[in-house]
Structures are given as C-alpha cells and as structure tokens.
Amino acid sequence: MTEITEEKLIVSDPNSLTIAATKSENKSIVLFFKRYYKQIIPTTIFIVTILFVFIGAAVVGDPEVEHLIYSAKQDRDILAYFAPPQKGLPLGTNQQGYSWFVVLIHALKNSLIVGFTAGLLCVTIALFVGLIGPFLGGMVDDIFVFITNIFLVFPVLPFILLLGTIMGSTSTTTIVIVIALFNWPWAARSIRSQVLSLREREFVKVSKISGLSEIKIAILDIIPNMFSYIFLVLTILINVAILSEAGISILGLGQSDIWTLGRMMDLDRKTHIIQGYYHLWIPTGLTLTLILVLMYVMNTNLTEFFNPRLREK
C-alpha cells in the first residue's frame, strides 16, 4: 500500500511531468521537421516572401508618387533617367526615373495578385465542371466533357492576339479573365477523374444509402476529401497564370494600369537589353524565375506529402 502511494506521489509531481512533456515535445518537433523539411522549408520561404512583398509594397509606397516626391525635393541628381544603382536606389532607375526596386516590389505583388485571382477563378470553373458532370451524368456530363475537350485544344495564344488587336488596349480584368478562361480545362479533367474515383468509395455509398441528396454528398463527402488536391491544382494554376501574364505582356498586349512582372519584362525587351542595363533586366527575370521555381518545388513536395507513395525516394 505504501509503495503505491509513493508511486502516485512521483507521478503527480508537477515538475517532473512538465519536464517530461517538454522533452517529448521538443523531440517531436525535431522529428516533425526532419520528416517534413522538404515541405516546411519551401512553404515557409513562400509565406515569408509574400509577407515581405506586401509589407514592403506598403512601406515603400507607389513608384510614381515616390518619384514625384523626389523630383519635388530635387533629391536625386537630375533624376535620373537610367540612373545607376546607388544608395537609396538599389537597382537604379528606369526610363521614367522610377526606382526600379520599388517598381519590382509592386510588380511582384501585383503579379501574385493577378496569378492568385486568375488561379482561383480557374479552380472555381474547373470544380464546377468537374463536379457537376459526374453527379448529373448522362447528357450533361457528355456536354461538359465535350466542352472541356474543345477548350483543351483551343488555340489560346492566337486567340488572345486576335482579341487584343481588336479591342485595342487591354485592362487587368480582361487579362485575368482571358487567362482563367483558357487554363481551366486540364484542371477540370483531373478533378473529374478524382470525383469519379471518390464516388465509388464506401463512405459515399454509405451516405447514399442513408438518404443524403447528391448535392449534400458532393459538398460534405467529395469536396472535403479533395481539398488537398484542389490546393495543389491551385498552386500550379497560379504559376501558369503568372507566366501567361508575362507572356501576354511581352507580346505587347499587356495592360498598362498596374506594374506587373510582365510589364517590366516588356520594357526589358524593348530597351534595357539592347542598351545593356544589366541591373535592370537581370533582377526582373530572376525574380520571376525564383518565384516560379519556388512555387513549383513547393507544389511537388506537397504532392509527395499528400501522396505518400511518391515519398519513398
């Protein structure tokens, strides 16, 4: 009897318990990191980049406004069309005298926003088409598959060129809509095949037997189970959208409402490369490349995380 009470005492000693707990927690964090470092590192870098870009854009202010303030103060020597990099101007200035670094931060922010908006729009269309088709079946499904197949082979770039020429100038909204309109088909196709395989699972059959309506099954059973997949599709689509925006801008069909990476690269092509301003055109392309590579690595590693069969090697 006495021994048992002693044991109880030891266990109930609050100090020893907390120590043990923190030790095991520390260990588990290290283990967690060791196991998932491939997922944690790119995701963290990505989140930090986004924070840095958004806070940075708010801090440095608008490039045009900033330029006006500087020229009012006569701060920079003659301000500087194509000023070389110097203190306060990490990347020098462009043809209009805007600090290229400030422009770059804004462009990255805007490109991410454009990419995210277009990507989200794409996913919405793809989810709608990929989910409704298999659930309604019959004619509707056939029509949706047919439309998807048509959009899959539709000549995107010639069409954008035609649209751009005829409309004269493009706005950011048009670009987002055009990108979204032409990039959903493959996403819809893969979401559809996911839905088809999920529909055959036991838990969906149980829901059916218990009398849930098709819509409820779609919302309660199918979508939550595809959440990780949809997230992965979204990251790819953001990548595609950022790249498409840049491509459209380089062809001279871009918008001129806001600074984006595409608009900057268009200027690079027109003047900066020919005149040999390496400090202007190298950082632009490098930023675009790095953000795309980062998102691609994040996407593949998260795919490994969600699909353990790929994780072995």
Next chain:
Amino acid sequence: MYKVFTMEKNMLKITPVLTKESIGDRSKLIIKNITSNSYFKFILRKAIFYAIVFFIAISLAFWIPRLLPGDPIASLLQPPHNIKNIDAWNARKARLEEYLGLDLPLWRQYINFLLNFLKGDLGYEYINLIPVNDIVRPRLIYSLILVVPTVVITFVLGNSIGAKIGYKANKKDNIIYYIFVFLQSAPFFWIAYIFLDIFVLRLHWVVADPPSSIDPFLSKFKLFLMCLIVLILTFSGGWATGARSMMIYETESDYILYCRKLGFTDKKMRQYAKRNAILPQLTGLNLRFNECLGATFIIEFVFNWPGLGWTTIEAMTQQNYTLIIGTFVINIMIIVIGNFIIDILYGFIDPRIRVGDDN
C-alpha cells in the same frame, strides 16, 4: 530459370479455366472488333471532333470583331493620322469593304466568310494588297521547322533522361532532376533574353535584325539554331520531371518487385518500367504541342524570326485586319492538324485504344 519456368506454367494453367461458353464469347468479340475496326472509328470520331473545334474557332474569328462593343471594324476603316496618299487609302478601303461585303446582312457576310475560307481564299493584305496566302505560306514553313523538331526532340530527350534519373533516383540523379526543375519552371522568354544578350549583343555570333524581306534560309541558320536550342532547353524539363515521377511510381509497382524477386537483370527491369512510364506521357503530348506553339510565337518575336508568330504581331501593330484573320486561321489549322496527328499516333502506339471498346 526454374522459377521463371514455373511462373509460365502457372499462367498456362490459369488461362484454360475459362468455360467453353466464355471462349465462344471472346472469339465472337475478337471477330467483332476486327470487322468493326475500332481504330478506324476512333480516327473518324477524332476527325469529327477537330472539324467542330475548327468550325467554332473560325466562327469566333468572324463574330468577335463584329459583336464586341465599340465597332472595331468601323475603326479599321478610319484613315490613319499621318496619311500621305489619300487615293491609295481609298483604294485599300474599297478593297477591304468589298472583301468583307459590308453592305450585305450579317448572316450573308458570315456565309461568304466561310465560303471564301473553304475556297482557300484569305483575301488581300491591307497595306500592300498582296494575297494573304502568299505572305502566310513561307511564314508557316518558318514556324513549322521550329515547332515540329522541338516537340519530337524534347519528347525523346526529356523522357529518356527522366526515365534514367527516376529509376534509381540517387544523389547524382537528383542534381540532374533539380536542373530540369529549374529549366521547367524558369520562364522561357527570360532564357531567350539571356541568349539574346550573350550571343547577339555581346558576342555578335548571331544576327537577329528584323527581317526586311524573306532572306535565304542559310543566312538565318544560326538564328534558327539559337531559337531551337532555347525551345529545346525549356521544353525538355517538363517531360523529364514527368517521366521521372512516373518512373518512381513504376519501380514501386508489384510487377517490378516480382521481377526483382525473380532475379531479372537491372537492364531488363529498367526497360519494362520505362515503357510503362513513358506511355502515359503521350497523353500530355497534345497539351505540350499547344504550349510549344505558343512559346514559339514569343521566341519568334524576341529573336525576330520571321515565322507565323512574328507575322501575327507585325499584322497586329499595322492593324492589318485581313492578315490578322489569315494568320489566326492558319494557326488554328496547325493546332487542329497537329493534335489530330498526335491522336492518331497515340492510337497507333497504345493498342488499348486501337482494339478497345468504344469508350
């Protein structure tokens, strides 16, 4: 050796388990398959599908300029600001009006448009009154000699490298993999910028001036090579990373594990896995082809390569309506015919499509 022998024996034992009736059904099915020739049906179905795609695209090319707000056709008929020769302008305008048939009702214009197109008449170009066909034909060849080699070379190169680095996936392979990841996700036009800077502007090895007329091909050979290298570099990445992950997937499959247990050679297993890993990649060929065509446009534009993409953008800056429509139509034709050929090839390589049922 003995184990292999027993395996085959077992397989032989399994097959005759079928009853007489099912054998009869099966032979009937085979006969039906041969007589109905589902490969032919498959091709026919695809042909109809692409004809519909073509029709829709052409119709959009007609209706969009006419239905968009702001009447773009009318704005095309406005004379430019700094016009010198007003008579030439009026002749041009009359020519365009005649071609478009603007006095006819809209549906008649549409039918005329389709009929003209079926006759192969793309009208006259707007600035110098040259037939659009004559302008587009050489440009088409300039584009095709970039697109077709790129698609073929990147498919073969990317997939074989991807399959190679996916089989063992050790440290050395992973370094190659990350290079391909970089090439895949890096924007191809920026790589084109780097090439432009190094080889054209610094080293002066290649001349990339805007083409005044169609130059003899040999003088452009270096430029052609440069365009091709940029396209191949950037487009093999996607194939390689895809083939690698397919290969990893395959090497974990049961049949490879079984082969390993049976003591197959590494080379043999690699061969089996590679074939199965690359086959699904073929389904991506359509998408890649379209992507590659788009990329070729931008590369043409950056390097001043006088292909279709360059012509389209040139027509765009001149507001040359008939030439824009002409290049658009030719682009659609390339995409539709290219995709059709890829589908036929796919059916040719994968027997499941050729002999399978009509799904």
